[in-house]
Amino acid sequence: MGIFLVLRNNTRRNFRKRSTYVLFVAIPLMVLLFGMVSENIKQKSYVIGVISEQSLEWGAVPEGIRVVSIKPEHANTEVIMGNCDVVVTKDALEKEIQRNTKHTKREREEGKEKKNVMKQMLGMVCTVYFVFATLYASKVIRDKKEGGLARFEYAGGKRVEYYMGNLLSTFIVVFCQVAMVLVVLWMVYGENVISGRSAALLALCISLVSAMVGGIVAALAKSELGANVSVTIFAVLCSVFGGTFLAVEQMPGILGMIGKCSPIYWMICLLG
Amino acid sequence: MERFYGLLRRNLKRRMTDGFAFGYNIVFPLVLIGVLGVLLRGSFPEQITSYQYYAVVMIPFCTCMGVVTIMYAGKEDAFAKTGERVMMTPVSKVEIVSTKVFAGTLILGGCACLVYAVARGFFGLPGEGMAEILLFYFLLSFAVSGVGTFLGIAMKNFMVLKNVVTIPISILGVMAGVFFRVGSSSLVVERILSCSFLRWGNKALFLAMYDGDGTLLRRISVICVCIGSISMLGAVKRFRKEEYIYGDLPSA
Structure with a gap:
């Protein structure tokens, strides 16, 4: 009771x-x-940050890869915070794209x-x-x-x-x-x-x-x-x-x- | 000034003997840094180790969680039935509020600096911009103490607030990448995540430590001073004698 x-x-x-x-x-x-x-904002592609003072358009890149401009003084922070997977210079961009084309298709x-x-x-x-x-x-x-x-x-x-x-x-x-x-x-x-x-x-x-x-x-x-x-x-x-x-x-x-x-x-x- | 120091000493003594403040702001972050550092050690880029990452993000998060202990500090005179005695002494409400804020600032800031020192010693956090970072911890603590005192002293629905205040902070912490990295290259998503003030704090700390750029940290420090000052003024303005003395009475 x-x-x-x-x-x-x-x-x-x-x-x-x-x-x-x-x-x-x-x-x-x-x-x-x-x-x-x-769930929708998770990176579905491999993001390459290119060190550049100005925001640039990067034209056509293979499926599964995105290229974004990164200020030189923010390079480490952008990678640490997960906004991009790798940061490269403009000259190394082509090489980085080729290196990652095969294994970046993240099929879910x-x-x-x-x-x-x-x-x-x-x-x-x-x-x-x-x-x-x-x-x-x-x-x-x-x-x-x-x-x-x-x-x-x-x-x-x-x-x-x-x-x-x-x-x-x-x-x-x-x-x-x-x-x-x-x-x-x-x-x-x-x-x-x-x-x-x-x-x-x-x-x-x-x-x-x-x-x-x-x-x-x-x-x-x-x-x-x-x-x-x-x-x-x-x-x-x-x-x-x-x-x-x-x-x-x-x-x-x-x-x-x-x-x-x-x-x-x-x-x-x-x-x- | 003598009255101010007397009250400050009393508040500091209370904060120092409050095991929860130390547990929340020293033991809890160190345990989480250790546990999450071990669990996720393989999932960080070469620029940073998992221990360093969690040390950077966990300190501001736990400082913000300390708002609960500061809120209770705002009501402790009512809980301990000492409010009436304090009100009978010739102290002003400015002195009562400000000493609570400054005592909270010193304790929360001190705890954050201690965790930073341990993390620097054990996990090799970079020493870049150390003075600015330590100052930022104290100013963040000032903002948290200001808001906590305002909520504890000036809000009538304290009983509800005290129960739920940690949940939004945890959600903002998740958005700031406190438990796992939440990054995005999309502008829209970045804007949504930027609603979390903790994300700004973390970004400023990473920029200062790993890119040697303390501009954002200095700006956020100024914002913290403004938030702390406005909250303190708000607490003074909305200070009610009856609430301070008898504010422990439950509403349900």
Whole structure:
């Protein structure tokens, strides 16, 4: 009964702030939007930067190669930031084009490419929901400080019931948000990349794991700032090791093993 | 001036004993530089190593993430129930706000410089334009502290803001290539990516370190001073006694 009371009360509190609820759906959607944009902006050709004071037209170049003008004082920075693959002088341009013509045709399997981007985006969405779930669950810190938890115990409730009720209410609110985000994702990408069943399973798993992470962090943290900072660091590390930026299979030695311990790796695996 | 120094000392002491500020701005960037450096060591051009790349991009990113700790610093007197005592002393709101900003600047800037020194020692970051770079870290910290103090002191919806402020910074960080390089030769795409102020900061640092051109870094430093000053003035203007003393009351 205690669990149910806390669940009902905290669920009401979670849904009361509509602006926060909308924001917590909008932010992951923005992450996904960014993923879709970045999928289209990725370099699909080999870019040769030619050192030149003025912006010049480079005429016809073979398919798969682009030539752009680079200011001499920006040569290293353009390569480092990934705006071009190599920087050469005007005289060396012809040679560089010939050298790269054969192996620059980056033919992409459309479906496979989309799936990889989708995996990255999913990793980021999980990271974001770890943080959001903690923010919802950290109500318990405020309740401890303001005496809400003590009142619950005076009324005969047990502390563990309070934590369980809080965890379940966090799960419910996060599940509603994740489900909305995944429905949008499914509508955009379609069955080829994510099936309806996978989406449902993912929504369940992401909300369950996020609620558990949030519940544990909130129960252990002494302040809201502590919970906020700890979960951000934990979520980013899980994301880095879990294959959001580099597939776990490509990670060297022990890092690959650590990666498999990250909950985000298993979420990404659910995509297939 | 004595009151100003007294408050500054108090704020500095609080910031120095705040483990989260150090964790966020020293340990976190060093761990990320190490981890991402190892993971992506084969995917960088010959001009730079993965460790150097992540050292350059991670320091401004973590400094910006420090806005959370500065926001809480703006509310700490209300949380610690010491706001009323401070208000009873003959200190002005200018002194209260400015000491919070300067304490944040010194701590965030100091942490950034320390991470830079470690990265220079261990990963061989080029020493080109070091003075300008260190100054830039302090001025960026000033801007972050100004904005953080403004959000912490002057905004009524602090409870919502504190929860979501790190997410847009992370998105801007991704656009700036903090976690993986996001480059494009297309003008349109470059314009979209340029919406991220962190991308400008990173570009300025790369130009200063690897091309010996500090012009952009100096311009951005001036912009940081302007942002910090405007935010500080905004915080002074919107400073409310009641919010400062009782601002810990949750809205839901």
